Amino acid sequence: MRALVVDHGAETHLSLVEVADPVPAPGEALVRIEAVSLNFGEVKGAADPKTPDGAVIGWDAAGVVVRAAADGSGPAEGARVVTLGEAGWAELRAVPAHLLGVVPVDADLGDVSTVPVAGLSALHVLRRLGPLLGRRVMITGASGGVGRYAVQLAARAGAEVVAISRNPAEADSLRSLGAHEVRTDPAAVDRPVHGVLDNVGGRQLVDAFAALRPHGVLVSVGRSSEADTVLSPEALRGDQGRHERSIRTFYLFGDPVADFSTDLAWLAAEVAAGRLDPGVRWRGPWTRYGEAVQALLGRRLHGKAVLDVG
Structure with missing residues (x-):
């Protein structure tokens, strides 16, 4: 699969390259990612020398379940979901059931990808x-x-x-x-x-x-x-x-057993229904990731940046 990985030799400290597909644990669903949302802290962290080259980063992503969790937890294959976790800027992502929420079938996955963090x-x-x-x-x-x-x-x-x-x-x-x-x-x-x-x-x-x-x-x-x-x-x-x-x-993951699935689903449904404005101010294909990164780092973007994957 393709993924955005840390590359300290690149101007934005990111490169779009081929990497190995994730292997889901029994309690994880495999999700085909369709859109990701960038956070300032993530793109700044990519430039940190402590972040190793080749690391796949990214907290916020939305897509479709292509393989349900083997232990029966979480949504079925074909469900549209919003996901939270690491290594989200990729074509595939393995996600525990408690870190994903099912979204309405008519939801714009780019908009709901802004929900998690x-x-x-x-x-x-x-x-x-x-x-x-x-x-x-x-x-x-x-x-x-x-x-x-x-x-x-x-x-x-x-x-x-x-x-x-x-x-x-x-x-x-x-x-x-x-x-x-x-x-x-x-x-x-x-x-x-x-x-x-x-x-x-x-x-x-x-x-x-x-x-x-x-x-x-x-x-x-x-x-x-x-x-x-x-x-x-x-x-x-x-x-x-x-x-x-x-x-x-405050630390979002301060409770190690927190189940965010219900809150993720509710927030995504509110966004899909137009009752919450996600504030997307920049959107484009993920091949243009450099533009989004520079806008965030330059403080020129007030709101969210979304990359459409594929």
């Missing part, structure tokens, strides 16, 4: 913030993959959504997704919030933490700013109505 992260972090109905929630990095899903899901849950995007051109788009307030900086938010989903880190995390009301929670999801986060002693004071606020870390 971004959609699951947004969904699981918002659940950690507790009931959202009638509460103010801040989403930093709101024009990115996780951020766009989080804005929509928080609004669907009844939250008053404060979206933070450094790109002012994204304001109208974020309002159309359900944001009640759009700012370029958390420091400009003048009323406290119940919770924060932070994708940026650095100074934005510090200012978002300052915006929390008592007992509020900030969940750190990403660090797109690549800047150090420095909390001064003043920022950690508990008086003046700022007591018992907390900062929590």
